[in-house]
Amino acid sequence: MNPSAHPRHGDRLTGGAAVFVLDGRGTVLQCTATVPELTGRPPQEVRGRPMADLVTVPGPWDGPAGHPGTVEFRTALRHRDGTPVEVDAEVLALPPGGEARFLVFAVPVAWSRHRKENQALVRALFTQDRVGLVIRDTDLVATRVNINPDLFGLDRPRNAEGLSDVRLGDIVVPEDAAAIDDQLRRVLRTGEPLIDWEHSARRRIAPDQERMLSVSAFRLEDPHGRPIGVAAVFADITEQYATRRRMALLHAAGARLGRTLDVTRNAEELVGVLVPAFADLVSVDLSDAVSQGREAGRFVPGTVLRRTAVASADGTWPPEVYQPGETVRAREAESEALCDGETVRITDMAAWRERLEIDPERLRLLFPSSAASALFVPLHARGHVLGVLGLWRNRGRTPFSEEEVPLAEEIGSRLALGLDNARRYTRERRTTEALQRSLLPPPVVRLAAAETSGRYAPASTASGTGGGWYDVIRLSGVRVAFVAGRAPGHGVNAAGAMGRLRSAVQTLADLDLPPEELLSHLDDLVTRIGEDEDHRTASVAGSLHGATCLYATYDPVTGQCLVASAGHPPPVLARGRSRTADEVALRPGPPLGGGTEPFEPVELLLHPGDVLAFHSGPLLGRTRDARAGTEHLRGAARAAADTGRPLTDVTEHFLARLREEIREEDLALLLARVDRVPSACTAFWQLPADPGLVSQARALASAQLARWGLEGLVFSTELIVSELVTNAVRYAGGPIGLRLIRDHRLVCEVSDPSQSQPYLRRARLSDEGGRGLFLIAQLAHRWGSRYTPGGKTIWTEQLLEPDGPESGPQ
Structure with missing residues (x-):
């Protein structure tokens, strides 16, 4: 007999249970292969033995055979090692007429308890409704479900097996x-198995209500391992999911907002966070005052905003609404709530549209064609509305709920705080840049000596703005000085220190000192200022100690250029004839304020078309090789040496390349293309110290002016020459040099071997002299004196007549 074929007990022949077939005397005729697990004896050893030898207490097989029904009792099997194995026995009397009279099922007590617990667990799962449980066949039709059908709007009753014969599509969208x-x-x-898989499960009776399920599933198999269905356990985690999503959005917003102090970039970061996690379309509209760093004004109906950032779930912003960069206006119906800082929530865009007075402007502002619901969140900080955050959800997605409004407002408040910080940063940065630019000379300067093009490029952050500068200073005798430098520190303080340094250089330049002497005086000045300042004053006003400066003078008459440096990198010289460009072989001295060693000048001979490229350094970001920056500057200098290309184009192209990299320092760039004064525009005479030659000097000057067509300046020039030559004869001796230079102005220079400097004074009525320099000051536009290696030179400048011929080389 095959015990497993019995319809009632065939499913028990697993899990450690044993089956014995006994004859009428209680002898084992047959047993299952699981007997060794309970007795420790192989089946062949058990067969033929009395059942009484295998158990500790007598059983029904010891009485008369053929009693009806089933007898259940607890006994113990004797294991070969002597230990008893407690079992629950069930004895079934078999029909008479055959040798087998009893069928004994022995189930270990522990296994039997677990079986009963499993049955109780299954009953409990299908009778409770806190955790969803469904058993589905291989066609995914539900055979048992423990959920009340009323929850899903199903009108079929719940039977003893639970809700059955239901497909998921009957319940969920x-x-x-x-x-x-x-x-x-x-x-x-x-x-x-599927473990804790989360997905939306919106009910068909309420498709607009968001609902999230956590689903776990495993396959059901028959005793032969063949799949017969799948059991799924699910739990409604809508609230937990909303909480997690809220925390994730807040964390993402907190992590991405504020990383930059750029107003536009902050807005772009936020729309990237919200799409598609929270909305399908998002826009940020800000007032121009916020973008420009100014205080936001009062938000009233009609306030002009600019669409600063947008994002959409499909990557394409709808063409029927306002585009990025366009200006928008909040209308009365929307502005009233926004003015008070209240969020406007629209659950049905179509119904709202019917209530509003629609015109093309409002249509482009509020109604993307795909939108079904919307939120409009005012961005307010420190009592001012900075702009509006617009969020839309498309059809097919759950409309915005009341519970989601606080989340949108909290994210909006974080954006507003970041925008306000960025706005104040923008204002401070623009203030610093405005101060910096106001302290620099005009971008383009055209002189007889040179044509220059200067540019200032702020750093990528405000902390790197304020130190670099350049200058072009017109000296006497149509000479010119080129200056480049860097003040230590950053921000407004560094810009202020740079202004002080530039003023000092301009003052010293007025003395017409050689570059090395000017830097020595500047170094003494910085040292003295540093001694007078304490740390508190230096931090507020900006310290000059450690500043760098490069000073170069150029004489367009002779082509001589003298260069000296106090800790500043040398310029690049590009030759106009050979188109070569190299750094000037200059040995920089220590930065200003060191005062440890003298400054050594370098003398260059420049030709028309040569270009000097000065910079405040560093040219590239800190991560780049300094040689790469120098090579870029060489290329710019070579391009500027091409006389057919404007200098402004070269500087703009060079700075455009620099803007591609993030730089921690600002940069001042100066390109100077030098020229010469033609020999036909200069005249020089050397005279002995003879009072009788004063009239000859006047005659020579008058004749030269006549040849230049400057007869209108003959009278004043004769008086100037007469006075200066007479003073040189009387107080300095010879030889005396007289030079006239015709350029945009008429320059008259008288040189003598004396080192004593003249000074202007007012003569009293009783004085016989002392009126010469006073007269010169009245006749000349400017006048002054400078030291030379052999003495001094007194010079004057006269403006050419406005209606006279154009002067100077063009």
Whole structure:
């Protein structure tokens, strides 16, 4: 007899249970292969033995055979090692007429208890409704479900087996049902369980209500391992999911907002966070005052805003609404709530549209064609509304709920705080840049000596703005000085220190000192200022100690250029004839304020078309090789040496390349293309110290002016020459040099071997002299004196007549 064929007990022959077939005397005729697990004896040893030898207490097989029914009792099997194995025995009397009279089922007590617990667990799962449980066949039709059908709007009753013969599509919207069924089919196909898989499961009776399920599933198999269905356990985690999403959005917003102090970039970061996690379309509209760093004004109906940032779930911003960069206006119906800082929530865009007075402007502002619901959140900080955050959800997505408004407002408040910080940063940065630019000379300067093009490029951050500068200073005798430097520190303080340094250089330049002497005086000045300042004053006003400065003078008459440096990198010299460009072989001295060693000048001979490129350094970001920056500057200098190309184009192209990199320091760049004064525009005479030659000097000057067509300046020039030559004869001796230079102005220079400097004074009525320099000061536009290696030179400048011929080389 095959015990497993019995319809009632065939499913018990697993898990350690043993079956014995006894004859009428209680002798074992047959047993299952599981007997060794309980007795420790192989089946062949058990067969033929009395059952009484295998148990500790007598059983029904010891009485008369053929009693009806089933007898259940607890006994113990004797194990070969002497230990008893407690079992629950069930004895079934078999029909008479055959040798087998009893069928004994022995189930270990522990296994039997677990079996009963499992049955109780299954009953408890299908009778409770806190955790969803569904058993589905291989066609994914529900055979048992423990959920009340009223929750899903189903009118079929719940039977003893629970809600059955139901497909998921009868309960959940089709797209959600399809996604869940795909996962269950995978479990059926592979046998791999599904653990805590989360997905939307919106009910068909309420498709607009968001609902999230956590689903776990495993395959059901028959005793032969063949799949017969799938069991799925699910829990409603809508609230937990909303909380997690809220925390994730807040964390993402907190992590991405404020990383930059750029107003536009902050807005772009936020729309990237919200799409598609929270909305399908998002826009940020800000007032121009915020973008420009100014205080936001009062938000009133009609306030002009600019669409600063947008994002959409499909990557394409709808063409029917306002585009990025366009200006928008908040209308009365929307502004009233926004003015008070209240969020406007629209759950049905179509119904709202019917209530509003629609015109093309409002249509482009509020109604993307795909939108079904919307939120409009005012961005307010420190009592001012900075702009509006607009969020839309498309059809097919759950409309914005009342519970989601606080989340949108909290994210909006974080954006507003970041925008306000960025606005104040923008204002401070623009203030610093405005101060910096106001302290620099005009970008383009055209002189007889040179044509220059200067540019200032702020750093990528405000902390790197304020130190670099350049200058072009017109000296006497149509000479010119080129200056480049860097003040230590950053921000407004560094810009202020740079202004002080530039003023000092301009004052010293007025003395017409050689570059090395000027830097020595400047170094003494910085040292003295540093001694007078304490740390507190230096931090507020900006310290000059450690500043660098490069000073170069150029004489367009002779082509001589003298260069000296106090800790500043040398310029690049590009030759106009050979188109070569190299750094000037200059040995920089220590930065200003060191005062440890003298400054050594370098003398250059420049030709028309040569270009000097000065910079405040560093040219590239800190991560780049300094040689790469120098090579870029060489290329710019070579391009500037091409006389057919404007200098402004070269500087703009060079700075455009620099803007591609993030730089921590600002940069001042100066390109100077030098020229010469033609020999036909200069005249020089050397005279002995003879009072009788004063009239000859006047005659020579008058004749030269006549040849230049400057007869209108003959009278004043004769008086100037007469006075200066007479003073040189009387107080200095010879030889005396007289030079006239015709350029944009008429320059008259008288040189003598004396080192004593003249000074202007007012003569009294009784004085016989002392009126010469006073007269010169009245006749000349400017006048002054400078030291030379052999003495001094007194010079004057006269403006050419406005209606006279154009002067100077063009």
